[in-house]
Amino acid sequence: MAGSTVNLDALIPRDDFVSEQGDSGGSPRTTISLSELDRDGFFQNSMRKPDFQRETTHWSPATVVDLIRAFLDRDLIPAVILWERGNEHFVIDGAHRLSALIAWIRDDYGDRSASYAMFGSGVTDEQKRVAERTRAAVKKEIGTYAEFRGLLGQTVADSVTARRISSIGKNAIQIQWVTATTAEAAEKSFFKINQAAQPIDPVERRILQSRKAPNAIAARCIARGGGGHKYWSGFAPGVAEKIEALGAEIHADLYLPPSSQPVTTADQPIAGRGYNALPFVFNLVSLCNGLKIPPSMANKKIEEALPDDPDGSETVKFLENVKSMISLVSTKHPKSLGFHPLIYYYAKSGVFLSNAFLASLLFARKLDAERRRDDFTKVRRKFEDYLYTNKLFVTLTISRLGSGSRSLTRIEQLYWKIFQGLHEGKSYDELFEAFVKSQDFEHLKLAEISPPSAELTASPRGASRETKSAAFITAAMSSPVRCHICDGAIHLNSMTIDHLERVRDGGGNRSENLRPAHPYCNSGFKA
Numbered sequence: 001m002a003g004s005t006v007n008l009d010a011l012i013p014r015d016d017f018v019s020e021q022g023d024s025g026g027s028p029r030t031t032i033s034l035s036e037l038d039r040d041g042f043f044q045n046s047m048r049k050p051d052f053q054r055e056t057t058h059w060s061p062a063t064v065v066d067l068i069r070a071f072l073d074r075d076l077i078p079a080v081i082l083w084e085r086g087n088e089h090f091v092i093d094g095a096h097r098l099s100a101l102i103a104w105i106r107d108d109y110g111d112r113s114a115s116y117a118m119f120g121s122g123v124t125d126e127q128k129r130v131a132e133r134t135r136a137a138v139k140k141e142i143g144t145y146a147e148f149r150g151l152l153g154q155t156v157a158d159s160v161t162a163r164r165i166s167s168i169g170k171n172a173i174q175i176q177w178v179t180a181t182t183a184e185a186a187e188k189s190f191f192k193i194n195q196a197a198q199p200i201d202p203v204e205r206r207i208l209q210s211r212k213a214p215n216a217i218a219a220r221c222i223a224r225g226g227g228g229h230k231y232w233s234g235f236a237p238g239v240a241e242k243i244e245a246l247g248a249e250i251h252a253d254l255y256l257p258p259s260s261q262p263v264t265t266a267d268q269p270i271a272g273r274g275y276n277a278l279p280f281v282f283n284l285v286s287l288c289n290g291l292k293i294p295p296s297m298a299n300k301k302i303e304e305a306l307p308d309d310p311d312g313s314e315t316v317k318f319l320e321n322v323k324s325m326i327s328l329v330s331t332k333h334p335k336s337l338g339f340h341p342l343i344y345y346y347a348k349s350g351v352f353l354s355n356a357f358l359a360s361l362l363f364a365r366k367l368d369a370e371r372r373r374d375d376f377t378k379v380r381r382k383f384e385d386y387l388y389t390n391k392l393f394v395t396l397t398i399s400r401l402g403s404g405s406r407s408l409t410r411i412e413q414l415y416w417k418i419f420q421g422l423h424e425g426k427s428y429d430e431l432f433e434a435f436v437k438s439q440d441f442e443h444l445k446l447a448e449i450s451p452p453s454a455e456l457t458a459s460p461r462g463a464s465r466e467t468k469s470a471a472f473i474t475a476a477m478s479s480p481v482r483c484h485i486c487d488g489a490i491h492l493n494s495m496t497i498d499h500l501e502r503v504r505d506g507g508g509n510r511s512e513n514l515r516p517a518h519p520y521c522n523s524g525f526k527a
Contacts, residue, residue: 007110008099010118031172061134072164079174122227203279210305214314219282221247235312246319262468263350272352338494338518350469359411381487484515
């Protein structure tokens with residue numbers, strides 16, 4: 001999902017449908033006024049989102065502006081759908097509509113008190129930038145809620161502004177009620193309603209429907225760096241704390257240093273932007289724990305969910321497995337090969353390729369399982385030069401087979417065949433000839449017709465973000481910091497310092513005796 005969407009997820013609190021019992025169902029009223037969404041309003045205090053509701057992070061700044069404008073101009077806004085349980089009102093459909101209005105009232109577009117209370121340090125720079133862009137657009141095209149409140153009771157010459165001020169007191173959001181009397185029936189209504197109106201992404205739907213399973217809890221924890229709504233809060237305190245700590249550690253491994261767009265530094269995070277990355281993280285958790293990834297991300301078939309995790313122990317195992325697998329390609333763990341993201345995970349345009357990342361994990365795991373890391377280290381410079389020069393191989397494979405497991409498996413096979421061929425002494429030309437003769441890789445013939453530069457299209461309005469990224473990446477990767485042992489490129493997250501002459505052999509810590517090295521080259525291959 002694009003990083004240009006507004007994070008409104010903190011403005012309506014989440015709750016478990018069945019956390020407590022009470023009278024359910026009914027249709028007590030038909031509208032919600034704007035004043036009832038204010039901090040002290042009736043609905044603001046009683047409104048909840050079900051814990052299985054997807055995150056309220058799917059609207060662009062322009063869509064938020066349009067909704068606020070539509071309300072003030074008394075245009076048609078579809079009714080929101082609620083379900084009543086006791087004194088609480090659950091939003092079955094319409095969370096984005098309500099949250100956009102609450103955001104306008106509170107001036108919180110993902111970077112104010114409610115958002116910080118929920119996400120804490122998880123309020124990323126990307127989230128702040130989108131929030132400021134939204135706030136500026138609202139102020140320019142409509143005006144702030146505080147400005148409108150300040151004009152109440154005054155004579156306003158501008159007819160549009162006067163009519164909009166009047167709408168604050170007169171206009172209201174229509175309500176439809178789910179009359180189900182049980183939480184189970186109301187949950188079924190949610191999925192039926194949301195699939196009919198705006199189909200939920202299949203990966204998201206799997207997460208929502210298996211929200212108490214260890215893979216779903218682990219994915220949410222990683223995606224939010226251990227913050228946000230705590231789906232693990234029902235576990236024992238020690239277990240919950242461990243889950244949060246692991247989630248925060250893995251999030252940092254994946255997304256620090258923060259992504260810059262356009263790319264202006266070689267120190268890019270290994271997993272692209274962390275903003276709105278839940279479907280990718282869910283697939284990552286699945287891969288690291290031996291679970292199936294759909295053949296296509298558009299596959300509507302939902303695999304049977306894992307059993308719920310009653311005590312959090314399975315969630316901890318899932319998180320530990322993710323951390324262990326990531327340590328094969330990044331971090332300073334002794335086994336880490338320290339793959340450079342601009343070679344392995346990003347297109348030359350600076351776009352993060354999620355399947356290239358996941359395939360690299362599988363490739364590193366196979367090298368580890370088959371005890372071939374030393375063999376890889378010996379040909380690593382040639383492998384990386386070939387892979388970087390032929391980045392189009394990966395994008396062609398994804399274009400041919402889709403973004404699901406089919407292309408993921410094929411990219412892993414591509415990496416393995418490059419490695420094997422180089423280890424056997426084949427030239428680059430011999431590698432390519434073997435690929436295009438293979439039924440599995442004959443699509444790579446297109447690389448001769450469509451060079452990597454064809455991925456970028458010129459813009460008459462100036463250089464695009466992708467073109468700027470490509471220019472920087474080309475310059476940066478022409479002379480990267482290299483490991484003095486294997487000569488491969490080194491990334492910030494996986495840099496260790498090696499002694500040319502061992503300390504025990506008399507080598508000191510003088511700068512002339514120190515060189516950068518990958519963790520495995522330093523502690524495994526050299527040893």
